[in-house]
Amino acid sequence: MAHEGDSAWEGLGLHAYDTVVGRLAGFRPREGQRAMAQEVARALSRCELGEPNGERLDDPARAIAVVQAGTGVGKSAAYIAVGAAIAKARSSRLLISTSTIALQSQLMEKDLPAIAAASPESFTFALAKGRGRYVCKDKLLRHALIETASQDLLDFGEEPPAPATGAAALAQEQRVSFYRRLVDAIGAGWDGDRDTLDTPPAPEDWIPVAAERHTCTVKACPQFDDCAYYRARRRLADVDVIVANHDLLLASVNARVLPELSDCLLIVDEAHHLPKKAVDQFAASMDLTRLRWLDKVPKALSQVSSELSVTLPDAIEPAASELRAALAELARLLMDNVHADGLAADGVHRLGEVEVHELLGEPLRVVSVHAATLMDAANKLATELRARMRDNPGSTRLTALFAALGGFVPHLSAAREASESLLAQGEAARRTAKWCSFDTDGTYIGIRLHACPILPGDLLRHHLWSRVRGAVLTSATITSCGNFGFFLREGGLSGDPDVTTTAVQSPFDYARQGAIVVRQTKASPKELAAFNAEVAQLLAQEIAQLKQGGGLALFTSRRHMEQAVEAVGALDATLRERVLVQGARPRGALVAEHARRVQAGQPSVIMGLASFGEGLDLPGDLCRELWITKLPFGSPDDPVGEARAEFVEASGGNAFADLVVPETGVRLLQWTGRGIRTETDTARITIFDRRITEQAYGRRILAGLPPYPVEVVKSD
Ligand code: SF4
Numbered sequence: 001m002a003h004e005g006d007s008a009w010e011g012l013g014l015h016a017y018d019t020v021v022g023r024l025a026g027f028r029p030r031e032g033q034r035a036m037a038q039e040v041a042r043a044l045s046r047c048e049l050g051e052p053n054g055e056r057l058d059d060p061a062r063a064i065a066v067v068q069a070g071t072g073v074g075k076s077a078a079y080i081a082v083g084a085a086i087a088k089a090r091s092s093r094l095l096i097s098t099s100t101i102a103l104q105s106q107l108m109e110k111d112l113p114a115i116a117a118a119s120p121e122s123f124t125f126a127l128a129k130g131r132g133r134y135v136c137k138d139k140l141l142r143h144a145l146i147e148t149a150s151q152d153l154l155d156f157g158e159e160p161p162a163p164a165t166g167a168a169a170l171a172q173e174q175r176v177s178f179y180r181r182l183v184d185a186i187g188a189g190w191d192g193d194r195d196t197l198d199t200p201p202a203p204e205d206w207i208p209v210a211a212e213r214h215t216c217t218v219k220a221c222p223q224f225d226d227c228a229y230y231r232a233r234r235r236l237a238d239v240d241v242i243v244a245n246h247d248l249l250l251a252s253v254n255a256r257v258l259p260e261l262s263d264c265l266l267i268v269d270e271a272h273h274l275p276k277k278a279v280d281q282f283a284a285s286m287d288l289t290r291l292r293w294l295d296k297v298p299k300a301l302s303q304v305s306s307e308l309s310v311t312l313p314d315a316i317e318p319a320a321s322e323l324r325a326a327l328a329e330l331a332r333l334l335m336d337n338v339h340a341d342g343l344a345a346d347g348v349h350r351l352g353e354v355e356v357h358e359l360l361g362e363p364l365r366v367v368s369v370h371a372a373t374l375m376d377a378a379n380k381l382a383t384e385l386r387a388r389m390r391d392n393p394g395s396t397r398l399t400a401l402f403a404a405l406g407g408f409v410p411h412l413s414a415a416r417e418a419s420e421s422l423l424a425q426g427e428a429a430r431r432t433a434k435w436c437s438f439d440t441d442g443t444y445i446g447i448r449l450h451a452c453p454i455l456p457g458d459l460l461r462h463h464l465w466s467r468v469r470g471a472v473l474t475s476a477t478i479t480s481c482g483n484f485g486f487f488l489r490e491g492g493l494s495g496d497p498d499v500t501t502t503a504v505q506s507p508f509d510y511a512r513q514g515a516i517v518v519r520q521t522k523a524s525p526k527e528l529a530a531f532n533a534e535v536a537q538l539l540a541q542e543i544a545q546l547k548q549g550g551g552l553a554l555f556t557s558r559r560h561m562e563q564a565v566e567a568v569g570a571l572d573a574t575l576r577e578r579v580l581v582q583g584a585r586p587r588g589a590l591v592a593e594h595a596r597r598v599q600a601g602q603p604s605v606i607m608g609l610a611s612f613g614e615g616l617d618l619p620g621d622l623c624r625e626l627w628i629t630k631l632p633f634g635s636p637d638d639p640v641g642e643a644r645a646e647f648v649e650a651s652g653g654n655a656f657a658d659l660v661v662p663e664t665g666v667r668l669l670q671w672t673g674r675g676i677r678t679e680t681d682t683a684r685i686t687i688f689d690r691r692i693t694e695q696a697y698g699r700r701i702l703a704g705l706p707p708y709p710v711e712v713v714k715s716d
Pocket of ligand 1: 135136137138139211212215216217218219221222223224227228229230
C-alpha cells in the first residue's frame with residue numbers, strides 16, 4: 001500500500017542527489033547516475049518500516065530494486081545521497097553492505113565524507129566490523145598476566161599444544177609480551193581495533209584475545225564499560241549511515257549486531273557476491289585431527305559444575321571419550337579409503353551419499369549424539385553462570401569460568417552441526433554438498449569434514465528477504481547473458497512481486513573506446529595441452545609487440561599462467577622482465593610497480609588469475625591490452641559446484657545451460673570490465689577462446705557483454 005509520504009520522500013531524496021551533484025567539485029550530472037538515483041528513491045520511499053504504533057504489520061509494503069549500474073555510473077554517490085536523505089527523513093537508518101575491503105575503504109574515506117559535507121542535511125556514518133576485529137580486554141588481561149602462558153583450565157581450544165620447552169617456551173614468552181604491549185597500548189589510547197595496530201598481529205597471537213560471542217559475558221563482564229567492541233556498537237547506535245560487509249549482514253540477522261532489518265533501509269553493493277556469501281555463511285565443518293580442546297572438556301565441565309554445585313549427568317566423561325574416538329575413527333576411515341585412494345596430499349574429495357552413510361554413518365551418529373550431550377551440559381552451566389553473574393556483577397571468577405566454557409562450545413557446536421548436516425537424507429541431502437579436505441603441514445595431515453547448503457536463494461529468502469522491507473541491490477555485473485534471471489534465482493528474489501529490475505547504462509562509449517578481438521587457435525580449447533601451449537605462444541608474441549602502456553593477461557589456471565611466463569622468457573629473456581606475475585609480490589606492490597613502469601613509458605604486463613579478473617582497477621594507460629586466455633568456467637572439481645549441477649539435472653534442468661553458462665557469463669563480464677575504467681580509457685580485449693563465437697552458448701555470453709565491436713582473427 002502506498003504511503004502519503006512516499007512521493008515527498010522520493011522528491012526529498014532526489015533533491016539531495018541534485019544538491020550533492022551541484023555542490024561537489026568535479027561532479028557533473030550523469031544521465032545513468034540520475035536514473036539510478038530515481039530507482040533508489042522509489043524503492044526506499046515505497047516500503048513500510050518498523051511497527052507503526054507498536055503493532056506488527058501483517059503485510060507491510062516492501063520494495064526491492066535490483067539495479068545493474070555499468071562501470072562509470074557512479075552508483076555509490078547515487079545511493080548515498082538519496083539513501084541518507086530518505087533514511088533521515090523517515091527517522092530510520094541507511095545500512096550499506098559491501099563485499100570487498102576496497103569498496104568499504106572508498107566509501108568510508110572518500111564518498112561518505114564528501115557527500116555528507118555536500119548534502120542539504122549532513123549525516124553521520126560509521127563502519128561496522130565483526131566482533132573478532134576487536135580485542136576482548138577481559139581475555140587480554142588474563143593472558144597478559146599468565147607468566148608462562150601455561151595451559152590451565154581457562155585456556156581452551158587454542159592450538160597448538162605447548163610443552164613449554166625450547167622454541168615453544170620462547171614463542172609463549174613472546175606471545176605474553178605481545179599481550180602486555182597490547183595492555184600498554186590500551187593505556188595509551190589504542191581503541192582495541194586490530195586494524196588500527198601498526199603491525200597486523202599473527203592470527204595465532206590474535207585469536208586467543210579476540211572478542212568472541214561464546215566467551216563474552218556482556219554486562220556481567222568487569223571490562224564491559226571499557227570494552228572496545230561494545231564501545232563501537234554504541235557508536236553505531238548513534239549514526240545515520242552504517243557500512244558493513246555481506247558476512248556481517250548475514251551473520252547478524254539473528255544476532256542484533258546491526259539495526260533491525262525491518263526498521264532500516266538497505267543497500268547491497270557488489271550484490272553479485274551475496275549468494276556465495278550466503279552459502280559460506282551457512283556451511284558447517286569439523287576438524288577431525290586437531291582435538292586437544294576435547295581432552296580438557298570433562299575436567300572443565302566437572303570443575304565448573306562443582307564450583308557452582310550443579311549436578312551434571314554421569315555420562316560426561318564417557319561422552320567426551322566416545323566423541324574423541326568417533327572423530328579419530330572418521331579421520332582413519334577417510335585416510336584409509338579416500339586419501340590412500342590416490343588423492344593428492346592436499347585436496348578435497350566430494351562425498352557421495354553411499355560413502356557418507358555406509359562408510360561414515362556410524363561414527364557420524366556418535367559424534368552428533370555426544371557433541372549434543374556435552375553442549376547440553378555446557379549450556380546448563382552457562383545458564384547458571386549467567387544467573388550468578390547477574391547477582392554478582394563484576395565477579396572475575398564467574399566471568400573466567402564462563403569464558404572457559406565458551407572456549408570449547410564453538411568446537412562442539414561445529415561438530416554437531418556438521419555431523420547433522422552430513423547425516424541429512426532425502427530432499428535435505430539433495431540440497432547439501434558434502435566433502436572432506438586434507439591439508440598437509442610438514443608430516444602432519446589435517447583432515448576436515450564439510451557440509452554446505454547449495455541453494456543460496458532458499459537461504460536468502462528465508463533469512464534475509466523475509467525481514468527486509470526496502471532495499472537496493474546493485475553491482476556493475478548483475479546480469480548474465482544479458483538478463484537478470486540467474487541473479488534473481490540465486491539471490492532468492494525470483495518471483496517476488498516486490499522486486500523490480502533496472503539496467504542503467506554505463507556512460508562509456510564501448511563501441512568507440514574498446515574492441516573485442518577473438519583470436520582463433522588451431523587447437524580446440526578442449527585439447528588442453530595443445531591449446532594452452534598455443535595460447536602461451538600467441539600471448540608471448542603479443543607481449544613482445546607491446547611498445548608502451550600496460551597490459552593485463554588473465555588465466556583460469558596457475559599452471560597455464562606459469563606456462564605463459566615460460567613462453568615469454570623463451571621468446572626473449574629480456575621480455576620476461578616486463579611481466580609481473582600475481583603472487584610474486586603483494587598485490588599493492590605489484591600494481592605500484594606496474595604503474596611506475598607505465599608512467600616511465602615502459603611496457604608492463606600483469607599476469608593474474610581469477611581474483612585479478614574482478615578486483616583490479618587499472619585505469620588509463622595501465623590497461624591498454626586485456627588478454628583473456630580462456631573462458632572462465634568454474635572449477636570442475638569444486639564439490640559445491642558439482643552438487644549444484646546434480647541438483648539442477650535431477651530437477652529437470654540443464655546444469656550447463658542453467659548454471660555453468662550464466663556463471664561464466666557473469667565472470668566474463670567482470671573480466672572484460674578491467675579494460676575500460678573511465679570515459680577516456682581505450683582498451684583492446686583479446687579473447688583466445690574461439691568458443692565465444694563458435695558455440696551457441698558462447699554467443700549467449702558474448703551478447704551479455706557491453707556493445708564492443710567484435711573482430712574474429714583466424715589462426716595462421
Ligand atoms: S564485554 Fe565481552 S568482549 Fe568485551 S571485554 Fe568483556 S568479555 Fe570481552
